Amino acid sequence: EDQVTQSPEALRLQEGESSSLNCSYTVSxxxxxxxxxxxxxxxxxxxxTLYSAGEEKEKERLKATLTKKESFLHITAPKPEDSATYLCAVDRAGGTSYGKLTFGQGTILTVHP
Amino acid sequence: DTAVSQTPKYLVTQMGNDKSIKCEQNLGHDTMYWYKQDSKKFLKIMFSYNNKELIINETVPNRFSPKSPDKAHLNLHINSLELGDSAVYFCASSPVSHYGYTFGSGTRLTVV
Known part of the structure; x- marks a missing residue:
């Protein structure tokens, strides 16, 4: 069965304090x-969306990376408006899993001014 | 302008009642989904439809019945509501399964 585990469950940062969120996954x-x-x-x-190990994508202060076992969401110089729950999910290739995402429990990010 | 719209946003009802949640998307996507988010914030798929055809039906009680009159609409009907059905239900759509889903804003169902 596919599994997605996110850590930490909650993260408190000061504005401008960069950090990373982790998403470990198991999928066939x-x-x-x-x-x-x-x-x-x-x-x-x-x-x-990341498709293969080594892939990276960026959007404003966010950068996502992917390995064969985990993904990281790097947040550079966060602002209070970045406060939210960040969810990771995997989609398994082929078979009857068409369109079925398995989600992690999320990381609650709070950025203090 | 809303891409995926759900109604109602809040639904409070008594045990044993039957209720429906409606979902519409104006993105031209072929695939639509129902997800359930429990109190621990886990999102879990319930159903997916592709061009009105049921693709995924997870282990969901028979009391839950999705209906897709056309590819822009996917409704969820729930019979004989139970306390454990209380959750937030999200509708979503995607052009194909491996592209990012667009989610609706959710329907918070409370069964009392």
Whole structure:
């Protein structure tokens, strides 16, 4: 069974203090690894898809990287508006798993001014 | 302008009642999904439809029945609601499964 574990569960940063969130995964054949941001009372907002080990993607202060076992979401010089829950999910290649994402429990990020 | 819209946003109902949640997307996506987010924030897939055809039906009680009248709509009907059904239900859509989903804003269902 596919598994996704995110750490830490919660992270408090000062504005400008860079850090990383971790997503460890187990899947039999990765089609894609996704990062989402979720604000309170809202649906997850798509950030990135990574397809193969070594791939990196960037968006503003966020950079996502992928290895064969884990993904990191690096946050550089965060601002209070980056505060949210960050979710990681995997999509397994082939078979009956078409369109089924397995999510981690999320990391709650709080950035203090 | 909303890409994936769900109604209602909040639903409070008594045990044993039947209720429906509606979802519509205007993105032209072929695939739509229902996800359930429990109190621990885990998102878990319930159903997925591709062009009105049921693709995924996870281990969900028969009381839950999705219906897709066309590829832009996916509704969720729940019979005989139980306390354990209380959760946030998200509708989502995607052009193909390995592209980023677009989620709706969720329906918070509370069964009392």
């Amino acid at each position: 054949g990765l089609r894609g690894l996704f990062w989402y941001r979720q604000d309170p009372g809202k649906g997850p907002e798509f950030l990135f």
